[in-house]
Amino acid sequence: MDILLVEDEYAHVELIQRAFEDHGAAFRLTIASCLRDADRQLEEKKFDLVLVDFLLPDGKGTDLLRNVDRVSTCPFILMTSHGDEKLAVEALKAGALDYVVKSSETFSSLPKVAERGLREWRLIQDRKQAEEALRRSEEKFRAIADYSFDLGLWFGVDGELLWANRAIERFTGHSFEECRQKGDHFFSSIHEEDRQEIREMIMSALADRTSGNNISFRLQNHEGSFRWGSISWVPIYSLSGEYLGIRGNIRDIQDLKKALENLEEANHELDAFVYTVSHDLRTPLTPIIGFAQLLEERLHDQIDDSSREMLSCIEQQGRDMLALLEDLLRLARAGYLERPQEAVDTVKVVREVVLELAEKIQQDGIEIRQFPLPFVHIPRTLLKQIFENLIQNAILYAGKEGNPIEIGSNRLEDKIGFFVRDHGPGIPQEDRKRIFDVFYRGSGENQTGGTGVGLATVRKIVRQYGGFAWVEETPKGGATFWITVDDAGHLD
Numbered sequence: 001m002d003i004l005l006v007e008d009e010y011a012h013v014e015l016i017q018r019a020f021e022d023h024g025a026a027f028r029l030t031i032a033s034c035l036r037d038a039d040r041q042l043e044e045k046k047f048d049l050v051l052v053d054f055l056l057p058d059g060k061g062t063d064l065l066r067n068v069d070r071v072s073t074c075p076f077i078l079m080t081s082h083g084d085e086k087l088a089v090e091a092l093k094a095g096a097l098d099y100v101v102k103s104s105e106t107f108s109s110l111p112k113v114a115e116r117g118l119r120e121w122r123l124i125q126d127r128k129q130a131e132e133a134l135r136r137s138e139e140k141f142r143a144i145a146d147y148s149f150d151l152g153l154w155f156g157v158d159g160e161l162l163w164a165n166r167a168i169e170r171f172t173g174h175s176f177e178e179c180r181q182k183g184d185h186f187f188s189s190i191h192e193e194d195r196q197e198i199r200e201m202i203m204s205a206l207a208d209r210t211s212g213n214n215i216s217f218r219l220q221n222h223e224g225s226f227r228w229g230s231i232s233w234v235p236i237y238s239l240s241g242e243y244l245g246i247r248g249n250i251r252d253i254q255d256l257k258k259a260l261e262n263l264e265e266a267n268h269e270l271d272a273f274v275y276t277v278s279h280d281l282r283t284p285l286t287p288i289i290g291f292a293q294l295l296e297e298r299l300h301d302q303i304d305d306s307s308r309e310m311l312s313c314i315e316q317q318g319r320d321m322l323a324l325l326e327d328l329l330r331l332a333r334a335g336y337l338e339r340p341q342e343a344v345d346t347v348k349v350v351r352e353v354v355l356e357l358a359e360k361i362q363q364d365g366i367e368i369r370q371f372p373l374p375f376v377h378i379p380r381t382l383l384k385q386i387f388e389n390l391i392q393n394a395i396l397y398a399g400k401e402g403n404p405i406e407i408g409s410n411r412l413e414d415k416i417g418f419f420v421r422d423h424g425p426g427i428p429q430e431d432r433k434r435i436f437d438v439f440y441r442g443s444g445e446n447q448t449g450g451t452g453v454g455l456a457t458v459r460k461i462v463r464q465y466g467g468f469a470w471v472e473e474t475p476k477g478g479a480t481f482w483i484t485v486d487d488a489g490h491l492d
Contacts, residue, residue, distance in 0.1 A: 002028050002045070003114060006038040006052040006061065007079070015107040016051070023111035035059045047074050049114055049121075054080040054087065054099075062094040075121035077113065079106075097121055151229075153186075153248040154236070159203055161186055162245065171229070171250065173222030191218035191226055198231070205246050209235040216253065227254040282325045289318035339465075343375035344383055346418075350407055353387045357395065366398050371408035374416055376485055382461050389454035390420040390481050397424040397479055415467060415484040423478040432471050458483065 003020075007013050013031060020027040030045070032038040035058045042050075042064070052061035061078055078091040078099035091099040097117050100106050106113075151171045154163035164176040164186075172179065172189040179186045190198055194217035205212060213232035220226050233248040292314040300308065347370070354361070354368050361368060368391075376383065387407075394405045406421040427435060434440045436459040439452040458481075459469040466486035474480045 001026060001048045001114070001118065002030070004030050004032060004038065004041055004047045004050045004052075006032045006035070006050065006056065006064070008033045008053065008057055012053075012102065012107070015104065016110055019108050020111050020114075025111060025115070027111065027114070033057075035061075035063055038064055049074060049118055050076045051110065051114070052076060052078060054078055054091075062091060062096070065094040065096060075117050077117055149252075151250040153250070154245060155202060155206060155248065156245040157206060157243060159206060169222065171219055171221060171252075173220070173224075189220045191220070194218055202233070202246070202248070205233055205235070209243060211235060216257075219250070227252060228257040229253060279325075282322060285318055285322055285325070289315055289322065292318065338379075339377040340379060343377050344380045345375055346373040346383065346409075349380060349383050350387050350391075353384060353391055356388075357391060360395060364395060364398065365402055366395060367402070367404040369404050369406045371406065373407070373409050373418070376416065378465055378485060382464075386418075386458050386461055386483065387420070389458050390483075393454060393481065394420050394422040394479075397427070398422045403478075412484055415486055417482055417484045419480050419482050421474050421478065421480040423474055423476070426473055426477055427471055427479045435471055436469055455481075 005013065005016060007016065017029060020029060030041055030047070032041050033056075035056055038050075038052065041047075050064070052064055054061045065076055075097040076095065078096045079102055080087055080099060081102050088099055097120065098113070100110070100113060148165055148167060151167040152163075152165040153161065153168075156162045161176075161180055164179065166176075168174065168176050168179060168186070172186060174186075174189070187195055187199055198215070198217050201212070201215065204210075211232075211234040213230075215231050216228055217231065218226040219229045229250045230253045231248055231250045233246045236244045236247045238244055292311050296308060296311040296315070303311075350370060350373065354370075391405065391407070398405060403423040407419070408421075409416060409418045411417070431440075436455045437452075438456040455469075462469050462483045462485055467484040469481070469483045472480045472482065
């Protein structure tokens with residue numbers, strides 16, 4: 001340890017040197033007899049500690065402390081022959097770490113005083129560094145949080161709003177200080193139809209320490225108009241595990257809501273258009289089919305085979321067009337219906353579909369294997385449409401006689417999944433992404449019969465009830481069509 005001793009009395013210097021030599025620790029003393037000499041030593045060398053006499057020939061020991069950079073790099077301990085409270089205050093105000101009153105006992109204990117002072121100094125420096133790191137971290141956090149487009153909130157365990165970023169002014173028209181002082185500014189900015197629900201949700205989350213996300217509500221902005229926001233939240237804890245409340249994040253979703261409304265309106269208009277066109281086209285198509293059939297019957301013996309074949313072709317093409325129009329009508333009508341109060345028995349629905357398709361199933365020699373299926377809160381008519389289309393599609397893809405079709409279910413995260421699996425030739429990878437598109441029936445030699453509307457109807461229905469539809473390859477060959485839906489019961 002390098003120590004600078006600033007002392008002008010030779011006898012005191014000898015006593016102090018002897019004390020450090022007797023202590024046995026690795027102390028290296030450099031002696032300066034005046035302020036000028038001490039200044040020079042401090043400029044030329046870095047010391048771990050400075051012991052300085054209060055009264056020196058060219059000034060006071062506290063004069064050494066006027067250099068702020070010097071005080072911040074090493075500790076100073078002031079020595080005085082006559083100690084009093086006033087001197088102690090002056091020394092500490094000047095930046096000294098400690099001060100001691102000279103005596104033979106003090107000189108003997110100076111090595112221990114120096115060691116203790118250095119330990120204390122290092123602790124002080126460590127604390128300052130930690131505080132500075134914390135300050136920089138807090139500044140960085142505040143900069144990130146304050147300049148976030150989303151509104152960030154911290155609710156304490158009692159529901160009090162403890163913190164909010166600057167976005168709160170843009171969202172509510174009130175600063176965080178105003179919201180905190182008046183208590184209810186944040187909740188009063190929520191639309192009255194949503195206010196109670198959001199308040200209860202936050203208090204429940206605080207009590208249960210739960211997280212949640214994407215709850216939509218309306219919030220009054222600084223201009224006085226209401227905009228849609230979506231809130232997500234998580235419980236927060238200190239490093240020691242103390243529960244601190246919940247951290248909320250509110251995102252402005254007004255533009256998204258508007259876009260969804262426009263999309264929904266466009267879809268309704270498109271459905272209405274498809275329904276009208278399909279209905280209007282079906283009206284003249286029925287007599288065309290009937291007249292072609294009547295002509296074939298009346299003129300059967302008067303026309304040649306080529307003419308009869310043309311009339312038969314007109315009739316068949318008309319029936320195909322009629323089937324397509326019927327499917328388009330079903331697709332247009334497959335809109336959202338309120339969920340039924342009582343759950344629908346999916347097993348009975350599937351059995352009914354299989355019974356209606358029994359003739360085709362028997363003709364193709366297909367075995368239907370039905371596994372346990374859950375009850376679901378989806379309108380029975382729409383559920384039947386789903387399985388009609390999936391099972392009919394599986395029959396088309398089933399392949400050679402004897403291949404089974406399997407119908408089952410499984411839980412997929414928070415949803416119930418249903419599958420219809422065949423063991424036919426399968427669906428090429430390039431066709432799987434488009435298989436649910438309207439009118440798509442495969443490409444090239446993989447093209448199948450049907451109108452190309454059934455699977456599109458399936459996807460439309462399951463989307464209305466929070467689900468998805470996709471196709472996977474069946475192990476060892478074939479296709480497995482999956483759908484998911486919300487609000488399913490338990491597997492039997």
